[in-house]
Amino acid sequence: MIDLIRSEWIKFRSVRSTLIMALAGGALTVLFAVLIANDQRGDSFRSTNHFGDVTAGVTVAIFLFGTLGVQIIGQEYRFNTIRPTLTAAPWRMRVLVAKLVVVCLATAVVAAIMLAICALIGTLMLDPFTIDGVDQRIIWATILFAMGWAMYGMALGAIVRQPIAGIVILLIQGLVAEPLLAQFVKATAEWVPFQNGVQMTARGSDDLFRPVLSGGIYFFVFTFVLWGIGAYLVNKRDA
Amino acid sequence: MIEARGLTKRYGTTTAVDDLSFRVESGRVTGFLGPNGAGKSTTMRMCLDLDRADAGAVRIDGKRLTDFPKPMRSVGALLDAGYLHPTRKAQDHLWALAASNGLPRKRVDHVLGLVGLSEVAGKRVGSFSLGMKQRLGLAGAMLGDPQTLVFDEPANGLDPEGILWMRNFLKGLATEGRTVFVSSHLLSEMALIADDLVVIGKGSLIFEGPVDQFVDSAAKKWVTVRSPQLQQIGDALHRGGAQVVAAGPGAIDVVGPTAAEIGELAASLGATLHELSPRTASLEDVFLEVTAGAQQYRGGGADIAAAAPPPPPPPPPPSASGPAGGGAA
Numbered sequence: 001m002i003d004l005i006r007s008e009w010i011k012f013r014s015v016r017s018t019l020i021m022a023l024a025g026g027a028l029t030v031l032f033a034v035l036i037a038n039d040q041r042g043d044s045f046r047s048t049n050h051f052g053d054v055t056a057g058v059t060v061a062i063f064l065f066g067t068l069g070v071q072i073i074g075q076e077y078r079f080n081t082i083r084p085t086l087t088a089a090p091w092r093m094r095v096l097v098a099k100l101v102v103v104c105l106a107t108a109v110v111a112a113i114m115l116a117i118c119a120l121i122g123t124l125m126l127d128p129f130t131i132d133g134v135d136q137r138i139i140w141a142t143i144l145f146a147m148g149w150a151m152y153g154m155a156l157g158a159i160v161r162q163p164i165a166g167i168v169i170l171l172i173q174g175l176v177a178e179p180l181l182a183q184f185v186k187a188t189a190e191w192v193p194f195q196n197g198v199q200m201t202a203r204g205s206d207d208l209f210r211p212v213l214s215g216g217i218y219f220f221v222f223t224f225v226l227w228g229i230g231a232y233l234v235n236k237r238d239a
Numbered sequence: 240m241i242e243a244r245g246l247t248k249r250y251g252t253t254t255a256v257d258d259l260s261f262r263v264e265s266g267r268v269t270g271f272l273g274p275n276g277a278g279k280s281t282t283m284r285m286c287l288d289l290d291r292a293d294a295g296a297v298r299i300d301g302k303r304l305t306d307f308p309k310p311m312r313s314v315g316a317l318l319d320a321g322y323l324h325p326t327r328k329a330q331d332h333l334w335a336l337a338a339s340n341g342l343p344r345k346r347v348d349h350v351l352g353l354v355g356l357s358e359v360a361g362k363r364v365g366s367f368s369l370g371m372k373q374r375l376g377l378a379g380a381m382l383g384d385p386q387t388l389v390f391d392e393p394a395n396g397l398d399p400e401g402i403l404w405m406r407n408f409l410k411g412l413a414t415e416g417r418t419v420f421v422s423s424h425l426l427s428e429m430a431l432i433a434d435d436l437v438v439i440g441k442g443s444l445i446f447e448g449p450v451d452q453f454v455d456s457a458a459k460k461w462v463t464v465r466s467p468q469l470q471q472i473g474d475a476l477h478r479g480g481a482q483v484v485a486a487g488p489g490a491i492d493v494v495g496p497t498a499a500e501i502g503e504l505a506a507s508l509g510a511t512l513h514e515l516s517p518r519t520a521s522l523e524d525v526f527l528e529v530t531a532g533a534q535q536y537r538g539g540g541a542d543i544a545a546a547a548p549p550p551p552p553p554p555p556p557p558s559a560s561g562p563a564g565g566g567a568a
Contacts, residue, residue: 003338003340006338006339007336007338007339008335010331010335011324011327011331011335014327014328014332015324015326015327016326017326075324079321079322079323079324079325080321081322081324083284083287083289083318083322084318084379085336086288086289087287087289087304087310087314087316087318088311088336088339088340089339089340090287090288090304090305090310236291237291238284238289238290238291239284
């Protein structure tokens with residue numbers, strides 16, 4: 001398994017698009033943090049500034065992490081490199097798990113770094129700046145959600161086997177379909193995975209969706225089921 | 240050794256491979272032939288467990304591919320030179336494959352040298368020519384120094400020098416005792432490389448065995464004779480029961496007697512011979528003949544036989560028999 005993870009890591013880091021996507025995710029979050037901190041600095045009515053206030057760019061970054069998940073499997077099918085991959089390592093489930101480990105660890109590391117930079121920006125630009133218990137939950141939840149959304153993307157990539165299609169579905173689902181559905185058909189709000197999962201990363205929860213804990217659990221259950229379907233299809237279909 | 244038993248693959252209502260069984264022996268190059276759409280590539284992918292067989296199984300040295308703890312050390316394959324990520328460097332492509340089987344980094348450098356790509360190891364493969372990609376694919380197949388090699392159209396995109404290199408390379412692998420299973424559309428090339436053949440048509444086995452046996456099984460043999468005394472020789476051959484056909488100015492093709500028998504006959508007649516050439520149909524002739532009923536895709540209008548090389552001479556009708564130049568057919 002270690003060999004497979006090493007192999008997947010080499011593939012991950014040796015392709016431009018995945019590196020650009022990972023770095024862009026981190027950079028966008030930091031940029032948002034700077035802009036928000038700059039805005040809040042001029043707000044004389046604020047008695048305190050929380051860490052969770054400057055991490056609004058996380059949602060954008062998490063979308064990019066989702067596309068990383070799509071790419072790690074979708075590109076293999078797009079360029080047919082899945083065939084040499086599975087000839088060298090014909091154990092499909094193990095290969096998928098190795099890909100999952102790599103994409104989740106990579107997103108976790110980038111997410112952790114971008115959160116650390118956000119904290120640094122808050123400390124340098126805002127006074128007073130605090131990291132309370134809720135902020136600590138946001139830190140862990142953001143890292144977890146980034147990993148989960150990358151896993152979600154990978155599941156979509158395994159199902160559609162086309163990176164562009166997978167990314168389009170991911171973006172439309174998270175940015176258009178789920179918000180619209182939740183707004184106009186309120187009964188569906190607690191069943192849309194991305195919007196419920198994103199509650200974990202916010203300071204205040206939206207009453208339309210599930211509370212933080214159950215929203216997070218629902219998102220991960222949904223994601224694991226979707227990943228299981230993707231893995232089943234990869235295992236069953238011709239490579 | 241590769242052993243396929245009862246391989247079957249269906250796509251909806253179409254049966255691409257139908258109960259196909261064959262063996263590929265070690266120490267020999269086995270060519271895999273069939274018309275377009277015969278199921279060659281599908282069969283090769285099933286051999287590597289990339290396509291799921293609806294029935295049947297493939298064993299490589301008695302094992303399934305998944306049973307090998309380090310598959311690349313036992314089986315190497317090149318199915319298509321284009322199976323590369325264009326923005327990945329050649330060395331990274333190989334290094335990722337090598338790492339999946341715990342192979343050392345030095346194997347990457349070794350195989351890059353083997354296929355002559357050391358100088359472009361750090362370049363992204365999107366800029367490679369088809370021939371370079373083919374060599375990179377070969378390098379990937381050789382990474383684990385495997386006992387069994389599966390190649391689908393390995394000469395695609397190679398220049399004449401590359402084809403010669405490939406020919407020697409494949410023969411060298413078989414000489415080392417490895418199992419080499421290779422498909423190609425270049426029948427003349429296959430005639431030079433292969434020891435054995437597996438020929439399929441419409442997903443079913445047509446022939447399995449040595450190349451010589453394949454050619455002998457279907458090909459007719461004849462002798463081309465040129466002589467200033469052609470009519471005299473032709474008459475004598477015809478009287479002896481041979482089939483004699485005109486083969487251009489001053490030449491006849493003779494079916495029946497061997498070149499030695501014709502030479503002795505000519506000597507007994509005191510005739511001078513300018514040519515006495517035993518001839519056999521080529522692998523291509525035989526292939527076209529035996530797969531004529533199994534062609535799935537043909538060019539519009541023209542019959543496939545029309546595009547084939549001229550067949551050996553047919554037996555002349557008794558009334559028209561006789562030497563060339565004397566009204567012989």
